[in-house]
Amino acid sequence: MSARRRRTRRVLGIIAGSVAAVLVLAVAGFVIWANNTYPAEPEALAEVAHDERVMVAERDGVIVMSPSEQAMSEQAEPSGLVFFAGAKVEPEAYAATFRETVAAGQTVVIVQSLLNLPLFETRPLSDFTSLAPEVDSWAVGGHSMGGVKACMFADSEPEVVEALVLFASYCADDSLASRDDLVVLSLSATNDGLATPEKIEASIADLPERTRFEAIEGAVHAQFGAYGEQPGDGTPTISDEQARVEITKALEALVGA
Numbered sequence: 233m234s235a236r237r238r239r240t241r242r243v244l245g246i247i248a249g250s251v252a253a254v255l256v257l258a259v260a261g262f263v264i265w266a267n268n269t270y271p272a273e274p275e276a277l278a279e280v281a282h283d284e285r286v287m288v289a290e291r292d293g294v295i296v297m298s299p300s301e302q303a304m305s306e307q308a309e310p311s312g313l314v315f316f317a318g319a320k321v322e323p324e325a326y327a328a329t330f331r332e333t334v335a336a337g338q339t340v341v342i343v344q345s346l347l348n349l350p351l352f353e354t355r356p357l358s359d360f361t362s363l364a365p366e367v368d369s370w371a372v373g374g375h376s377m378g379g380v381k382a383c384m385f386a387d388s389e390p391e392v393v394e395a396l397v398l399f400a401s402y403c404a405d406d407s408l409a410s411r412d413d414l415v416v417l418s419l420s421a422t423n424d425g426l427a428t429p430e431k432i433e434a435s436i437a438d439l440p441e442r443t444r445f446e447a448i449e450g451a452v453h454a455q456f457g458a459y460g461e462q463p464g465d466g467t468p469t470i471s472d473e474q475a476r477v478e479i480t481k482a483l484e485a486l487v488g489a
Contacts, residue, residue: 269348270321276328276458276472285335288327291363295323295342297334298364312339312367313397314360314385316350316378318457325459326375328472332480339364343378350374350381357385357392371415371486373397375456376427380404386414395486399456399479400427402435409438416443417486419479421451425466446482451475 280286287298315330317323323342330340341360345353361370372393374382379401386396387407395415396408408414416439420432429447436445448455450469454462456479458472468475 270325270454270457270459270462272322272324272327273458273460277324280327280331283331283335286331292359293344294360294363295327295344296363297327297330297340297342299334299337299339309369310337310339310367311369311371312341312361312364313371313373314341314343314357314382315372315397316343316345316353316374316381317348318374318376318378319350320348321375321457321459322348325457328458329456329476329479332476333483336484338483339367345381350378353381357389361392369394371395371397373399374401375399376401376453383408390414397483397486400424400432400453402427402432403438406438408440411440412442414440415486416440417482418443418445419456419482420445420447421453421455421466421475422447422449423451423466423468424453425464426453426462444485448475448478451478 280288285300287300289296315326317326323344326342330342334340341363343350343353343360357372361367370392372382372385373379373396376399379398380403382396382398383403386393390411390413393414396417398416398418400420402418408416418432418435418439420427420429422429432445432447436443448470452466452468454460454465455468455472455475
């Protein structure tokens with residue numbers, strides 16, 4: 233082998249090694265970023281844990297919130313919601329959000345996806361609905377990026393999904409726009425600095441004509457969960473407790489739709 237060829241192979245080897253090293257560092261950096269999550273606020277989580285009306289269990293890495301036996305017995309037709317946590321938000325952070333909804337008789341299954349990013353979720357919807365076999369009718373929903381994933385399930389499994397719940401979120405395309413069999417709630421916040429009112433307004437054409445759009449006056453993006461402040465968000469002018477009251481009201485109206 234000539235000296236020139238050996239030099240060329242050596243240079244190519246150095247380049248390949250450098251590219252591989254950069255890729256490894258990039259992947260490692262991404263994994264570290266994705267796992268730097270927003271945890272549930274301890275006080276809000278403790279209130280749920282001490283509420284005898286609500287049962288909370290972790291099954292296969294998924295949080296299942298179910299009503300007490302008395303609350304369940306008062307439901308004519310048990311219904312449930314499979315809910316996808318927002319990007320990098322731990323599922324327990326939504327326990328306080330759904331506390332009163334579950335106490336009223338609804339089951340909520342909160343999903344934490346691969347690398348804490350809902351768009352990486354590959355499990356079928358049945359993996360989550362099977363965790364509550366007593367439930368007869370199902371909705372899907374999500375917060376922020378989780379809502380985008382919920383839209384995908386509503387589109388791909390119309391025979392299972394009867395309703396769609398979006399918290400500060402919108403669909404990635406208009407595949408649901410022509411659906412007249414899907415009940416949809418789009419709940420946003422007027423002071424949201426991430427899913428801004430302008431972005432919500434722009435999403436209207438992507439959802440069915442009968443979609444109910446509601447906005448919580450003075451609330452922000454992070455108040456759909458209980459995980460503290462989020463970079464880029466707006467400034468709330470209502471308390472977390474009041475935001476939860478408004479969320480519960482909106483969900484009650486959805487169940488009655």
